[in-house]
Amino acid sequence: MTETTQALTGSRSIREWLDHPAGGPLLRGMLAAAGQDETALKPIEHFALQKLVELGGAQFPQADLDHLVREVNAGVLPGNDTEDDDATAQAGQWAERISDGRFSGKTVIVTGAASGIGRATASRIAREGGRVVAVDIAADRLDALVSAHPEADLVPVQADITQDQDIARIINAAGARIDALANVAGIMDDMTPLHEVSDDVWTRVFAVNVDGMFRLTRAVIPAMIAAGQGSIVNVASEAALRGNSAGVAYTASKHAVLGMTRSTAFMYAPQGIRVNAVAPGPVATGIEATFRSELGAKRLGPFMQMIPPVAEASQLAASITFLLSDDGTNISGAVLPSDGAWSVQ
Ligand SMILES: NC(=O)c1ccc[n+]([C@@H]2O[C@H](COP(=O)([O-])OP(=O)(O)OC[C@H]3O[C@@H](n4cnc5c(N)ncnc54)[C@H](O)[C@@H]3O)[C@@H](O)[C@H]2O)c1
Structure with missing residues (x-):
């Protein structure tokens, strides 16, 4: 094997940057200027440094990354030598593999489709042949999803799942x-x-995480009953x-999601509807x-140090689409942790 010296660029991992004799001090200096140290990056040290631009927004703009890369490469900005693709080397050894046609002929509604896990799920289903009704409140990011998949059958629906009239538009778009x-x-x-929770936070979190999920699922189930099949x-x-x-x-909202999952899986098993x-x-x-709480930060802080490495959204899409697809046959009422073993700590 020939050894090559690769330039330190945005496509090298945060760990590689921290371990590099010139890159390490530069990155630590930048963190210190923002009042942080490298422990803040521990859960994402396996990510390419470029990923920080995607995640950090205004806190770490592309210009800052370019500055670091130039500094470490004697004033030159070399091109990245790997693709910064959502679903490739950044997630360690794992790389997404498309199962051609896994969702062919199927119409799938995906909520939260304009960002993160929902976007990765919508993208994967569309690339596996499904017709995706992509739902989100963010119209501009839905447009970006559609533009990124010109060949795919993606139906964007700007909708708020907490609103009945929007639920009706989603069902209408699905057919x-x-x-x-x-x-x-x-x-x-x-x-x-609990004693510090504002009415606004409680109401908003339950409206989206619980009521929205309930309202849309309630609207979808009749079509699944009529078809004698369905997967949620x-x-x-x-x-x-x-x-x-x-x-x-x-x-509490996410515990409610499990209650809704289990009850619905039980109720509709005879109708061929799987719910996981x-x-x-x-x-x-x-x-x-x-x-927003000193007590919250004090109590949760030590456990935040123990979280496993942060996953890519495409890894969650792999778990979700497995259960959603026919490969999930015979599985209903299950709760699948997709968390790098966090739940068994
Ligand atoms: N990211 C994590 O670490 C993590 C961990 C555990 C669970 N989750 C769960 O994963 C799911 C997806 O979150 P994410 O991390 O991809 O977040 P995200 O913010 O990147 O994406 C969520 C999307 O939902 C959309 N949305 C919010 N309210 C909506 C509404 N009322 N109607 C329609 N769309 C709405 C947002 O516009 C956004 O595009 C959430 O249910 C979240 O609780 C995320």
Whole structure:
């Protein structure tokens, strides 16, 4: 094997940058200027540094990355030598493999399809031949999803799943046949313990994570009963499995998702409808978690140090589409943690 010296670019991992004699001090300097240290990057150290631009938004713009790369390469900005693709080398050894035609002939509704796990799920189903009704409140990001998949059968529907009239538009866009539903849309809370929770946070978190999922599923099930088949996957969370990964509003909402999953799986088993949940651990997406409670931060902080490496959204899409597809045959009422073994700690 010939050894090659590769330039330190945005496609090298954060760990490689930290271990590099010139890159390490530069990156640590940048972190220090932002009042942080490298422990903040520990859960994502396997990601390419470029990923920080995607995740950090205004906090770490492309210009800052270009500056670092130039500094470490004697003023030159070399091209990246690997593709920064969502679903490739950044997620360690795993690389997404498309199962051609797995969703051919099927209409699948995916909520939260404009970002993160929902986007990766919609993309995967579309690339595996499905007709995807892609639902989100964010019209511009839905357009971006459609533009990124010019060959795919993607039907964007800008809709808020908490609104009845929007639910009706989603069902209308899907048509008479609905083979599957991925309930992915969800929002975080502000990590507050019960006595500090505001009415606004409690109401908003339940409206999206529970009521929205309930309303859309209620609207979809009649088509599945009529067809004598259907598959539903509800996205829960590690917070559905334990009490120490979020505030009470998010935790209770995700426990409700499991209740809804189990009851629905039980009720409609005779009609051939499978209903399962996926409980993600940490995933690199657009979701935002703020700490608005000292008590919350103090109690949750030590457990945040123990989270497994952050996964790519495409890894969650792999878990969700497995249960959603016919490969999930005979599985209903299951809760699948997709969390790098976090739930067994
Ligand atoms: N990212 C994680 O670490 C993580 C961990 C555990 C569980 N989850 C769950 O995964 C799911 C997806 O989250 P993500 O991390 O991809 O977040 P994300 O913020 O990247 O994507 C969520 C999408 O849902 C959409 N959405 C929000 N409210 C909506 C509404 N009322 N109607 C329609 N669309 C709406 C948003 O616009 C956004 O595009 C959520 O249910 C979340 O609770 C995420």
